[in-house]
Amino acid sequence: MSATDWINRSVALLGSDKKNKKTALDAAAKTTSAAPVADVARSLRERLKATLRLKDEGLSPRQLRRTLAELKAVIDPNVSEVEGGRRASGIAALYARAPLNERHDVWLLMSEEFVADVEKAKLAQAQYAADVDKGNEAVAEVRYRRATVSPRRRLLQRFSAFPDGIRFLVDLRAEMLSSLKTDKRLQALDVEMEYMFSTWFDVGFLELRRISWDSPASLIEKLIKYEAVHDIKSWSDVKNRLDSDRRCYGFFHTRLPTEPLIFVEVALIDSLASCITPLLDETAVAADLEKATTAIFYSISNTQPGLRGVSFGDSLIKRVVDTLKDEFPRLKVFSTLSPIPGFKSWLTKNAAAMLALMDEKSLANLGRAIGFEPPGAGHFLSAAENPLSLADKSPVRLMLLRCAAHFLGQALGNGRPLDSVARFHLGNGARIERLNWAGDPSAKGVKQSYGLMVNYLYDLRKLDKHRVMLAQGKVPASSEIEGFYF
Structure with missing residues (x-):
């Protein structure tokens, strides 16, 4: 774009009339090769080549280019670890004062602009195949790993070098997590950070x-x-x-x-x-x-x-x-003594399936207790709304216990327990030991699990055995728990 074109476009944008502004913006989009119309989201690469910032964008194109240059300076091969860390510290200080949309742009720069060299990766892959054919698998692996490491990893290492660098990175990722589902471009940075953290926090x-x-x-x-x-x-x-x-x-x-x-x-x-x-x-x-x-x-x-x-x-x-x-x-x-945080929401969706697993006698007893024969999912869930008032031998109470046992010990997803707390403890080698009625009578406990809590027992002699069982798709459980199964 010539200097004359730029001046004419800028003058046009100063007009107060909305129609003139729209016309000027349209003209700017046409004369700026990388700038589409304002209502179309631009890619990071397009923004880096552009001149104007469009609506809802964080950093202006000029600020984006400057920030990218500063990030690249952090991993300049000609500077020391100390100097790289000092430069990273300066970026972190600016980042701390930036609004969320500008921080989002920094995440994008770190995720998309620090990737492994494609040509080097291709050559390394070909060399790896050749070395493997010659029986040099170990050497081939080392060479391939070195060639495919992204500059992003080096960038994270430099940020970790200054005193508060790891704190900065942990907080950065925590803030970024909420954007991962809506912006897949951030996944590369997220995966890299998880890998680095797994090493640093071993x-x-x-x-x-x-x-x-x-x-x-x-x-x-x-x-x-x-x-x-x-x-x-x-x-x-x-x-x-x-x-x-x-x-x-x-x-x-x-x-x-x-x-x-x-x-x-x-x-x-x-x-x-x-x-x-x-x-x-x-x-x-x-x-x-x-x-x-x-x-x-x-x-x-x-x-x-x-x-x-x-x-x-x-x-x-x-x-x-x-x-x-x-x-x-x-x-x-x-x-x-653990909560069962996902139980009530799961049962709300699966009550009909649970009723279908009952034998005729148990189903009839439940129906008589509820007042509807045969009981439907809605009848059962309504009767369970005040669990703490249910009598010891109530068929509704027994059904809730049976459903909880099924949820924890039999309702697997991809071979793993559905409940997050169960996944954690069972994955560590514990077994489901006992369900506890009214274990958590608080409003929170009733809301998430009808007040039920569970004991996961850590038998130190059987931790490995239980892990093997779980890997084979069988949840370790006591005979008391298994007695509740349908």
Whole structure:
């Protein structure tokens, strides 16, 4: 575009009349080779070549080009790690002051403009095939990996080099996650970050620490903030959870020393817990540790959304079990008291299918209890709306227990339990031990699972056996649970 054309277009845009503005914008779209009409979303490449920013776009084309140049300068092969980290720190400071739509553009630049060289990748693939044919698989693999590593990985490494760099990247990914479903262009960056985080946050680099009432107040405040299973309502509530008969442990990383990445709350008692209420009772007297035989894991909370996909929960439980056994040799039983967060929503969709599994006698009993024979899905769900009022031998109550057992132990998806909490514990080698009626009588508990809770038992001698069973599509469960199956 000539200087005269640019001046004429700019003058036209200064007109106050809306019609003139529209005409000028149309003219600008025609004279700018990479700029389509304003109501069509432009690709990142088109925006990088354009002159004007269109509606709903974040960074202007000029700002995009400048930001891309600054990102490329971070991985300049002629600068040191220290200098690269310093440059990354400067970008992070600017990013922190930018609005969300401009941050989104930074994600796009990191995702789309730092890809492996296509020609080098093709040559590496051909060389890999040739080396394999010669029997040099190991050497071929190394060469191929080096040739296909994207500059994006190097960029992330440089961002991790400055003191708050890892904190910056974890927060960046956490903010980006909500945009992944609507903008597939960000997937490359997301996958790269998950891979890098899995390396940086390997359990070998994590420190297990006990969190107690004597811990810094700022750390205890983090527990209140991040508790994801049973909300902490007050300082007396959190003090109860850190009492003498309780333990709380978290994994920490050296680059995030004041942030627990995940933490678990444990109650030390003398039997398998069936209800969360006594464990959260602030007025209850602390249990006698001399009589404690059972460790109940009643809350496990991940604190960093940006570390989604990075698994360290199973290692946390194993480390905590070993730590507790050293401190309390009398402990023999290690179990959870867990919510069933997906149960009610699942049953709402599958009640008819569950009724179809019942034998005639059980179906008739349920119908008589409800007042409709034969009962339909709507009748059953209506009768279950006030579960805490159901009598011990109520057919509706029994049906809810049977449906919960089926949901946890038989209703698999791709060979895995449907419930997220069940996937976690069963994947770590636990088994479904017991269903607990009114285990969580709170409004939240009734809303998500009709008040039901479940114990997952960690039998330390059978963890590997249970994992093998699960891999074969059979959920490890006690005879009591299997007795509920249809």
